[in-house]
Amino acid sequence: MKCEEIAELLPDYLQGSLKAPQDHLVEQHIEECADCREDVTIWKKLSLLPSEQPGAGSRERFEAMLDAYQTGRNEKPSADREKRRSVWNWLRSPAGAVAWSAALLVIGIFAGNYLGSKTTHSNTGQDEIAAMHTELTNMKQLVVLSMLQQQSASERLQAVSYSRREDQLDPQVMSALVHTLRYDGSVDVRLAALDALSRHGGQPQVHKGVVDALQEQQSPLVQVALIDLMVEWRDPDTAQRLRNFAQTPNLNPTVRQRADWALSKLN
């Protein structure tokens, strides 16, 4: 038998999954052929390499991560807050957004006409109309957001992971992600959004969104992830923000420690 034919059988032979009579063929061949024999020898020799053992602190690090994660997840909003939140959620939902944007538009037109007829030289009316324009632009964005506003966290997670497939993000999707990072109710979704955003640190909008998010986050896990990302970006102005953040009273000790560590890295 030739080496090429043996080559097809050799990998199975090495894993011991070759059956008779093929294994005999291989054995016969390697007795005659030095190169193939050495292939087998080197494969066997690999067992000399010891298996690398993780350091002793590995389990503790894992426990700390798990703790931080669960603390973050168990912070359930109180019933009262829940109620207020549902109104807020309605306002933020696409239907709510359309409704209040339309309302603003009507108020704006009335106000504009009224003020415009009274004081022709005042800019207030125009400002009002400019504001309405912004409002309408925001509506588009809110429609994109609706994708991220599904009831179930796993669907929102899916939306975030879809966005990760694109190398270039539409600015609206980007701001939707920043929004998710800041306000999503689920720690998982916020973390996933941060993950997705971490690739777009070059965008000023993303950069600002991430830095701003730090002050608002309640979950230690998200806080730590944000701090880590800031260290990665190595941006001098974040140092000041971090310093302020590290002063926050009642900060989780792990997070404070992380912030101190980050500051030592950034300075």
Added chain:
Amino acid sequence: MKEQERAETENDQAMKLAPDEDLMLEVRNGSGATLGVLFDRYHAPLFNFYSKLTGDRTLSDDLVQEVFLRILKYRQSYQPGTPFRAWIYQIARNARVDHYRKTPRHISFEPDMVAPVMPKDSAQQLEETELLHRALMQMPEEKREILVLSRFQELRYEEIARLLGCELGTVKTRIHRAIQELRQNFKQLERGLAPREAGPAVVKTIPPRRFENEM
């Protein structure tokens, strides 16, 4: 009280025997503590995988933690019926690729790693082990990975094919080529010759392959 304790021990026992997939489903349903059992099962093999691949113990430690954090984060994307081992190695590969994307590695490989604990054996074997280690490290990471997966992680070729997203036949061919290269590196080292440098930017040739449901 005692009964409760006994029930807990029984529960622990059952958990220790449960298949990975069942445990992962519990994690998926919100039991973070169950992840500890999976950590116990997988953190050492994963550490060994990363360590053999990168030669960097600190990085390997970080990557192992990253894998378990990702499992928590993306636990909802674990589909019942997916072999857990395949899933975790998929995450492990993606974590490594993402790491290199963020922090391009140093090209030269002279690891500042702590020397691995060598088996206490004859001086000759010690030397052989050292040469073998070097020969392995001189290979491009892509080829080293397939050897590490099959020889040290003891993944079946079918599992590797699924992981790398290629045909079974391709895996076998690549394994064979990797062995041949290792053998040549080893011989050259034995003769005291420096083999050719491993090419830079190896990571480009290992695209992360993600499951359809993305993680």
